[in-house]
Amino acid sequence: MSGRVVVIGLGPGPAEWMTPEARAAIDAASDVVGYGPYVDRLTLRPDQRAHASDNRLEMNRARLALKLATEGRAVAVVSGGDPGVFAMAAAVFEAVEEDPRWLRLEIAVAPGVTAMQAAAARLGAPLGHDFCAISLSDNLKPWAIVERRLRAAAEGDFVIALYNPASQARPARIVEAFDLLRTVKAAATPVAFARAVGRADETLTLTTLGEADPNLADMATLIIIGSSETRFIARDGARAWMVTPRAYGTRG
Numbered sequence: 001m002s003g004r005v006v007v008i009g010l011g012p013g014p015a016e017w018m019t020p021e022a023r024a025a026i027d028a029a030s031d032v033v034g035y036g037p038y039v040d041r042l043t044l045r046p047d048q049r050a051h052a053s054d055n056r057l058e059m060n061r062a063r064l065a066l067k068l069a070t071e072g073r074a075v076a077v078v079s080g081g082d083p084g085v086f087a088m089a090a091a092v093f094e095a096v097e098e099d100p101r102w103l104r105l106e107i108a109v110a111p112g113v114t115a116m117q118a119a120a121a122r123l124g125a126p127l128g129h130d131f132c133a134i135s136l137s138d139n140l141k142p143w144a145i146v147e148r149r150l151r152a153a154a155e156g157d158f159v160i161a162l163y164n165p166a167s168q169a170r171p172a173r174i175v176e177a178f179d180l181l182r183t184v185k186a187a188a189t190p191v192a193f194a195r196a197v198g199r200a201d202e203t204l205t206l207t208t209l210g211e212a213d214p215n216l217a218d219m220a221t222l223i224i225i226g227s228s229e230t231r232f233i234a235r236d237g238a239r240a241w242m243v244t245p246r247a248y249g250t251r252g
């Protein structure tokens, strides 16, 4: 039997944010490879083998998945959110050329709802116009690149979704990022901290770039920083909506 690898997005947390394709791919797997907490989220059958590992060992996980597939196993590699967004799909394809047998494997990617989409859905429509996603983690890229991209995104007036805002090793990074954005963008720019979206401890905090406390962000937080057009729509007795209109100026 020839093995295969499916790289699966589990969505941000709740079962209803996992696609039927992802669910079916997990059910069809003989082996599930992933970061411990994601593997723990799944209820596996006794005949399915779980290979949970530490978050920093992405490349090892990718190699393990490819190796198991060459042994004829049906492997599901799981990521939170979407597997193509700062997650395992890239690691699998970065590893795939290391062994000629791996290039002959059947490899598929099952998309998922990424954190940015889940957060946007809760907030209203903050990603309604041009936006970009930037990971603040400098484990895999130099901080100078992060700074260059933040500046360019701010100067381009994109809405910015910040992933991985809290570095345990370097907690000052998020403060530096906000300081940089404040040099380009207006203090009144709407900002949302969306924490643990879709989970029991979900928290949404609306603020402005001038007033935001970057230390609010932890590993489970996605930050959305508006463009010059983004605004809050206030509501009586309910959280404001955060909206980036699709048009500059009025449209008929």
Ligand code: SAH
Pocket (backbone or CB within 6 Å): 012, 013, 079, 080, 081, 082, 083, 084, 085, 086, 087, 113, 114, 115, 116, 119, 162, 163, 164, 165, 166, 194, 195, 196, 197, 198, 199, 218, 219, 220, 221, 222, 223
């Ligand atoms: N592949 C994932 C992202 C992995 S990077 C995806 O597509 O969502 C991990 C970062 O994603 C976290 O630091 C946080 O910024 C964000 N994140 C993941 N799940 C989240 C959730 N439920 N709520 C808010 N942010 C989340």
